[in-house]
Every structure is written in C-alpha cells, then in structure tokens.
Amino acid sequence: MIETRGLRKSFMSRQGREKKIVEAVRGVDLDVAEGEIFGFLGPNGAGKTTTLRMLATLIEPDGGSATIAGADLRSQPGEVRRRIGYVAQGGSTWDDSTAREELVLQARLYGIGRAEAHKRAEGVLSGFQLSEYADRRCKTYSGGQRRRVDIALGIIHEPKVVFLDEPTSGLDPQSRAHMWDEIRRLRAEGMTVFITTHYLDEADALCDRISIMDNGEIVASGTPADLKREISGDVVRVGLPVDAVAAGVEALAGYKTETYEDSVRLYVEDGATAIPQILRALDAAEVPLGAIELHRPSLDDVFLTKTGRSLRES
Amino acid sequence: MKLVRDTSLIFERQMQLLLRNPVWIFVGVFQPVMYLLLFAPLLKQALQVNSNAEAYEIFVPGLLVLLAIFGGLFQGFGLIAELRAGVIERSRVTPVSRLALLLGRSLRDVVSLIAQAVIITLLALVFDLRVFIGNLLLAYLMLALISLMTSALSYGVALLVKSEDALAPLMNTVAQPVLLLSGILLPLTHAPGWLQGIADWNPFSWAVNGTRALFRGDLGAPDVWQGLLIMAVLAVLAVVWAAREFARSVR
Numbered sequence: 001m002i003e004t005r006g007l008r009k010s011f012m013s014r015q016g017r018e019k020k021i022v023e024a025v026r027g028v029d030l031d032v033a034e035g036e037i038f039g040f041l042g043p044n045g046a047g048k049t050t051t052l053r054m055l056a057t058l059i060e061p062d063g064g065s066a067t068i069a070g071a072d073l074r075s076q077p078g079e080v081r082r083r084i085g086y087v088a089q090g091g092s093t094w095d096d097s098t099a100r101e102e103l104v105l106q107a108r109l110y111g112i113g114r115a116e117a118h119k120r121a122e123g124v125l126s127g128f129q130l131s132e133y134a135d136r137r138c139k140t141y142s143g144g145q146r147r148r149v150d151i152a153l154g155i156i157h158e159p160k161v162v163f164l165d166e167p168t169s170g171l172d173p174q175s176r177a178h179m180w181d182e183i184r185r186l187r188a189e190g191m192t193v194f195i196t197t198h199y200l201d202e203a204d205a206l207c208d209r210i211s212i213m214d215n216g217e218i219v220a221s222g223t224p225a226d227l228k229r230e231i232s233g234d235v236v237r238v239g240l241p242v243d244a245v246a247a248g249v250e251a252l253a254g255y256k257t258e259t260y261e262d263s264v265r266l267y268v269e270d271g272a273t274a275i276p277q278i279l280r281a282l283d284a285a286e287v288p289l290g291a292i293e294l295h296r297p298s299l300d301d302v303f304l305t306k307t308g309r310s311l312r313e314s
Numbered sequence: 315m316k317l318v319r320d321t322s323l324i325f326e327r328q329m330q331l332l333l334r335n336p337v338w339i340f341v342g343v344f345q346p347v348m349y350l351l352l353f354a355p356l357l358k359q360a361l362q363v364n365s366n367a368e369a370y371e372i373f374v375p376g377l378l379v380l381l382a383i384f385g386g387l388f389q390g391f392g393l394i395a396e397l398r399a400g401v402i403e404r405s406r407v408t409p410v411s412r413l414a415l416l417l418g419r420s421l422r423d424v425v426s427l428i429a430q431a432v433i434i435t436l437l438a439l440v441f442d443l444r445v446f447i448g449n450l451l452l453a454y455l456m457l458a459l460i461s462l463m464t465s466a467l468s469y470g471v472a473l474l475v476k477s478e479d480a481l482a483p484l485m486n487t488v489a490q491p492v493l494l495l496s497g498i499l500l501p502l503t504h505a506p507g508w509l510q511g512i513a514d515w516n517p518f519s520w521a522v523n524g525t526r527a528l529f530r531g532d533l534g535a536p537d538v539w540q541g542l543l544i545m546a547v548l549a550v551l552a553v554v555w556a557a558r559e560f561a562r563s564v565r
Contacts, residue, residue: 056407081409092404094396096331108323109408111316153404 001161001192002032006064009050024050026216032194037187039207040196043311047216048196052163056086069160085154085162092150095139099130099149103156110157124152144175164195168202180206200299200311212303219306224299231297231305234271236278239263239290251285258304320411324418332422342430346377350437367442374438375525376498378431382457383518386464387485389423390472397476412561416469423465424458431457449528456525459545463552470556496522517544
C-alpha cells in the first residue's frame with residue numbers, strides 16, 4: 001500500500017547568522033501492507049512528521065521515490081491526494097465552525113456532491129459518536145472530541161490510506177483508549193492506517209508493525225513482538241547508589257550491560273537464574289545494592305540497543 | 315469548471331463565517347463615517363471649491379480607495395489564524411485548486427468591501443453628493459480590483475512570514491507611503507513637481523484619479539481606463555503570485 005525508497009529531505013536552519021543544513025530525513029525505506037496499522041516510533045525531532053508530510057504531498061522530497069495506494073508521489077500528487085487522508089498533529093478545525101459544517105466542506109473539497117457530502121458527514125458523526133455535538137461550534141469541544149473530528153475529517157472521503165500524526169498526544173488516558181478503538185475500527189473497515197507516535201505502549205499495543213526512527217533514519221522495523229524477541233532473553237535492572245555505579249559495572253563485567261546514572265541494565269538469557277548470580281557477584285565486590293528488577297524486553301530496550309539512548313529520556 | 319466550483323465552496327464558507335460575526339460591518343464603516351463627518355467639512359475651504367457637494371466629489375472617491383487598500387492589506391491576519399488552526403493544511407491535502415483557496419477568500423474581501431462602499435456612498439448622498447449610477451458601478455469595479463489585489467498580496471505575504479508580528483509592520487510600511495503618494499486625502503494638484511513625479515509611479519494614484527473622474531461624471535477621461543487597466547493588471551499579478559504561495563509548502 002505504501003512503498004518508499006531512499007526518501008530524503010533537508011531544511012535550511014538559521015542559528016544566528018550561521019546557516020546550517022539539517023538533514024531531517026536521510027533515506028527512508030518503508031513497506032506498509034494493505035489493511036495494517038503501521039507505526040512510526042521515535043523521539044520528537046526524529047523526522048517522523050517530515051516523512052509523513054512528504055507522503056501526504058505537503059512538502060516535496062529532495063530525493064527518493066514513493067508509491068502510495070498505487071499512485072506515484074512525484075508524478076501524480078493529485079492522485080495521491082485523492083487516495084489518502086491526512087490528520088495533522090496540531091488540529092484542523094476552525095473555532096467558529098461546527099463539526100458538521102467542517103465535514104461537509106471537507107467532503108466537497110474532495111469533489112463529493114452536496115447531498116452525498118451531508119450523508120457522509122452524518123455517517124462519520126455517528127461513527128465517531130459526535131452526533132450530539134455536531135451543530136455546536138468547535139471551540140466548545142473537549143480535546144478528545146476535537147481530535148475525533150480531526151480524524152473524521154481525514155477519512156470522510158473514504159481513503160485507502162490514512163496518516164495520523166501523533167493521534168493521541170495530549171489526550172487523557174480515557175480519551176486515548178477511546179482513540180485506539182477508533183483507529184482499530186478504521187482498520188476493520190479496510191483502511192490502512194499509518195500513525196506516528198512517541199509512546200512506547202501505543203506502538204506496542206496498537207500497531208501491527210512498526211519502524212523505529214531516530215535522527216532521520218529507520219533503525220529497526222518489524223512487528224513489536226519480533227523486535228522484542230531480537231533482544232534475546234530478559235532485562236535485569238540493578239539500581240545502585242550513584243557513587244557505586246562504576247564498581248557495580250566492574251563487578252558485572254561478564255554481562256552485556258548498559259550503564260545509567262543510578263543503575264545498570266543487564267541483558268541475560270534467563271532472568272530467574274541470572275539474578276542469584278548477579279547478587280553474588282555484587283556481594284563479592286562489596287557493592288551496595290539499591291533495588292533489582294526483572295522484566296521482559298520492551299520496545300524501549302529495542303530502541304536502546306539500536307541507538308544507545310532510551311526513548312524515555314530523549 | 316473545477317476552479318469555479320472550488321472557488322465558490324471556499325467563498326461560501328468564508329461568507330458564512332463572516333456573516334456569523336457581523337461586527338466587522340460596524341468596525342469597517344465606523345472609521346470612514348468619522349472621516350465623512352469630522353474631516354470632510356474642512357474640505358470646502360481647503361480645496362477652495364464652491365460647494366460641499368463638490369468637496370465630496372473629490373473626497374469620497376479617495377476615501378473609498380483608501381478603504382480598499384487598507385481593508386485588503388490587512389486580510390492576511392485572518393489567514394495566519396487559519397494557518398495556526400491547521401485549516402489551510404487540511405485544505406492542502408485535498409485535491410482542491412490552490413487558486414481557489416486564494417480566490418474564495420479574496421472574493422469575500424471584495425464583497426465585504428463593496429458592502430462598506432455602498433453604505434458610505436449612501437451616507438454621502440445625504441451630504442449632497444450626486445453621482446451617475448453607471449459611473450458609480452465602474453468606480454466600484456475599480457474598488458473591487460484594488461481590494462482583490464491588496465488582499466491577494468496580503469495573503470501571499472502572510473503565507474511567507476507566517477506571523478502577525480512580522481505582517482503588521484510590513485503592511486504598515488507599505489501602506490503609509492502608498493497612501494501619502496496617491497493623493498487620497500487631498501488631491502496632488504497643488505503638490506510640488508517632484509512629489510507629483512513620484513506619485514506618477516504609484517499605481518494607486520492612477521486608481522484615485524480614475525475614481526475621482528468617475529465621481530465627477532467625466533467618463534471619457536483617460537484617467538478612467540488607465541486606472542482600471544493598471545489595477546486589473548496588478549490584480550492578476552498579485553493573484554497569480556499569491557496562488558503560487560498557496561501551492562508551495564506552508565505549515
């Protein structure tokens with residue numbers, strides 16, 4: 001449904017008098033299958049939004065190629081626009097318009113006739129449980145309601161692919177769960193959904209497949225389960241007093257470790273048998289132990305092993 | 315055909331929002347009426363004309379052109395608010411014509427300007443202004459072209475600078491010399507030669523002269539067709555340029 005090869009984009013950035021070229025996206029290859037929820041996971045500034053805006057024909061790529069729903073991004077941008085929906089992160093509704101007016105207008109901008117546009121608006125309003133507020137002005141909506149209107153606007157023309165940029169950022173937990181259901185519903189209706197997110201749990205729970213993006217490049221791709229499996233075994237986190245971290249790392253030299261300010265992470269085959277050994281090693285080196293935790297690898301661990309940084313920290 | 319359809323969609327939406335908030339008509343008419351009431355009475359003496367009617371013949375066209383220039387130049391602020399709300403980006407992902415995104419908005423500005431112009435003309439009639447209806451309609455065409463040009467210009471600049479803080483001083487800097495060099499408030503007939511010389515290069519000065527000729531009833535004056543032609547050419551240029559800004563990447 002979406003195939004990109006070597007997609008690139010740089011921007012001129014000005015810092016004081018100095019002009020600098022920032023390579024926002026440096027050669028992205030993607031293959032998104034029909035009917036899946038595909039996630040772009042990465043920290044803010046990784047280049048996710050820039051990639052999405054290129055795919056939505058809003059900015060022109062500097063290089064590379066892309067085919068979206070069978071249309072070539074470069075040579076048929078108009079065709080791409082007809083086949084995709086795009087929902088920006090910052091919202092898209094006008095304070096003094098009502099949801100119904102916005103929806104009808106949006107449908108008509110896609111070339112749909114007046115009567116059909118009203119019918120479609122009615123349909124998505126009830127689908128997104130917005131009928132009750134449909135004729136109130138958008139400024140009276142809650143954050144979650146407004147976001148649902150944004151998404152309804154993005155799919156009113158029944159696109160094959162819909163791009164959602166950070167669809168749940170800024171929502172409270174309940175609205176977030178609600179939004180996840182809506183996104184799954186779009187998939188059930190046969191749409192291919194492409195989201196960006198910087199939430200680990202969202203990528204894990206919602207997406208069929210993800211690509212992890214950092215610094216303009218894709219560092220890993222696969223299903224969340226596969227990616228986690230790549231990091232074999234378990235993760236043991238050992239909390240240590242700040243001044244004892246160095247000694248702790250030395251005592252655990254035999255393990256694959258990541259060092260933090262007040263802890264060490266160890267990647268081990270089997271956590272249950274490793275913990276007694278770890279404790280013994282620390283004891284022998286007389287390193288005071290704070291806390292010890294065992295967990296299955298998360299996407300954060302995937303990110304960590306690929307980039308050397310934690311997504312939570314960046 | 316698609317252009318016409320898309321333009322009318324955008325225009326309809328913009329008019330709907332405009333009428334929803336009719337405060338603009340009061341704000342838009344208040345200032346010119348103040349000029350009419352508080353400034354115009356000085357003119358009979360200052361312009362050394364015989365009657366108030368004659369003074370209004372000179373002053374009202376200038377006032378209307380002033381309104382068209384300023385009204386248009388400041389429309390960009392509304393667009394920046396739309397940019398910020400994401401409305402423009404939402405339109406740009408649809409196959410809608412980029413020219414329609416501009417024209418729909420600019421035509422709303424033209425309509426609201428003509429509405430103000432009609433109110434002011436009616437008030438001026440009370441003050442003994444007399445103008446032949448055919449000439450008046452041609453004068454409105456001139457105003458429409460001016461406001462189409464200035465509003466397109468303002469939208470184009472708004473898309474470039476993307477911030478009110480940059481747009482306000484920019485537009486004021488453009489508007490002030492344009493205003494002084496166009497003989498809008500007082501005709502430049504008594505101006506020193508060098509000032510006249512510069513004013514001849516100000517397209518709005520031609521528009522003002524043309525509009526005054528129409529209010530004078532002098533339909534045959536070359537000022538009329540020259541003013542209309544210059545404004546039409548500039549309006550087309552401004553529209554083409556601004557539509558390209560809509561097509562270009564904007565946030």
